[in-house]
Amino acid sequence: MSTQESYPIDVEAIRADFPILDRTVGGDVTTPGESSEDTEPLVYLDNGATSQTPRPVVEAIVDYYYGYNANVHRGIHQLSQEASVAYEEAHDRVAEFINAEGREEIVFTKNTTESMNLVAYAWGLEELGPGDSVITTQMEHHASLVTWQQICKRTGAEIRFIEVDENGRLDMDHAAELIDESTEMVSLVHVSNTLGTVNPVAEITEMAHDVGAYAFVDGAQAVPTRPVDVAAIDADFYAFSGHKMLGPTGIGVLYGKEAILESMQPYLYGGDMIRKVTYEDSTWEDLPWKFEAGTPNIAQAVGLHAAIDYLDDIGMANVQAHEELLAEYAYDRLSDHDDVEIYGPPGDDRGGLVAFNVDGVHAHDLSSILNDYAVAIRAGDHCTQPLHDTLGTAASARASFYIYNTREEIDALVEAVDSARQLFG
Ligand SMILES: Cc1ncc(COP(=O)(O)O)c(C=O)c1O
Structure with a gap:
């Protein structure tokens, strides 16, 4: 089974409708919308904040x-x-x-x-x-x-x-x-x-x-x-x-x-x-x-x-199936590491997002390093400060998925997290 076939929706066709997914980012803000030098393909995992907009x-x-x-x-x-x-x-x-x-x-x-x-x-x-x-x-x-x-x-x-x-x-x-x-x-x-x-x-x-x-x-x-x-x-x-x-x-x-x-x-x-x-x-x-x-x-x-x-x-049941598939994949890949704490229910029983912390790396630092690898996630309290207090942390990193995201992009996230871990020793 090819990677494409193993999704409940046609991710490749969907991605073609989102011109922004073709751009590259390099970590530095230049003129809005223009790629900076030393760039990599954008991995957009901040959909819980705002999703991207298709051509139609x-x-x-x-x-x-x-x-x-x-x-x-x-x-x-x-x-x-x-x-x-x-x-x-x-x-x-x-x-x-x-x-x-x-x-x-x-x-x-x-x-x-x-x-x-x-x-x-x-x-x-x-x-x-x-x-x-x-x-x-x-x-x-x-x-x-x-x-x-x-x-x-x-x-x-x-x-x-x-x-x-x-x-x-x-x-x-x-x-x-x-x-x-x-x-x-x-x-x-x-x-x-x-x-x-x-x-x-x-x-x-x-x-x-x-x-x-x-x-x-x-x-x-x-x-x-x-x-x-x-x-x-x-x-x-x-x-x-x-x-x-x-x-x-x-x-x-x-x-x-x-x-x-x-x-x-x-x-x-x-x-x-x-x-x-x-x-x-x-x-x-x-x-x-x-x-x-x-x-x-x-x-x-x-x-x-x-x-x-x-x-x-696309069909909302298919959208949900895709979200759940990516959430479970991200949950499993991130929880391979003992120093990662993931908040919320198990991977097979959640919406399409994963908030986590890596021991010894502040969520803001993590997000900033991920940005250098062109991976866009959200870091902070996600407008849930009291919940973060209850969880015993001031902030977390959050990757959130949508119809155009792929397992490869989650792999890119995990690799960037590995690089951050190495940087912080
Ligand atoms: C669960 C939840 N409620 C409310 C909001 C607020 O949405 P908006 O900023 O569009 O008003 C958000 C946005 O992140 C949210 O995730």
Whole structure:
């Protein structure tokens, strides 16, 4: 079996759609986009932060700007109508992709962080108060942790954290203990961006509903990498970002159940989100426009639509299989070394990323040396500082994979880690 045949997807054909994967890097920053001297082929393993963008997505955005760029919902003229159709159809496409009931349940935001803040401000500030609790987990990204922490401070609600066990999984007994009659919101990450843990989000949503609380799932690492069905999970809110799933930056999604979104006050006020305005008062547009004040991210919506088409052509089950294959391969290769500590569950039970430390080499130094070998990974706390405290380290190195990555690239990572180890003796 050739290497190519042994992947669940056609990696070679996919790579051809990503011009950036043809460039070389040499460690030094020169003019952005230009290769420096003494260069090597780029090995891009920082997909958990931002994925790369294939030609069809860039072309869809170019077609929009060259062909029908106009403001939406404001013009009778043809270009505005065409832009409006494209913008609205992007909502429909997202709804179909995650099995929401329709565009009313899909609000476009800037990113996952803004989706989280929208609910925290529009729902949390109104509904939470002393005696209420918000339950989240020790493995939350700051986008969720800091947002609920601060909203709880402002409202007097209590925030509680479900513990992570020694295998990087949620302690479900602790979850059952914490989720009680005082709970109004349970907010948790679907796939941890540090541990790679895939959380039982449907089970926890059910626990939230049993006590009359809402559930919010942070799907920033899940929607890009596996099939997600919001109806099956039954969460009340679900958030993710376009830039981690082949789409452009500047667009995120908030899914919310229609009746709940309907019951919430707007988050931002202004144009486009109103129906009738007088000097005394205003009324709001229908969903989802009620939550999309001002000129929205139209080009980005067009790009996200194209990104979803691209992923759907591959098939999300195949994307997941590829992610799991690479995660297990990386886990096995890295754990060959006694001085490497890998965080999170075993290699055969995780999302497509591996965070680790090499004894005696700070993650930042490791990342910097890897950069000299043209291997791009992330080093730091990955926006999970409290989790890193719990793990007993300030920082870790993280390699995260996507549809265009290969085993050979993971071999390049491991070789570069070996070189760093030698350098640090
Ligand atoms: C699990 C998780 N949640 C939230 C975010 C925040 O995403 P964004 O920066 O696009 O808002 C990230 C980004 O790394 C993430 O990995």
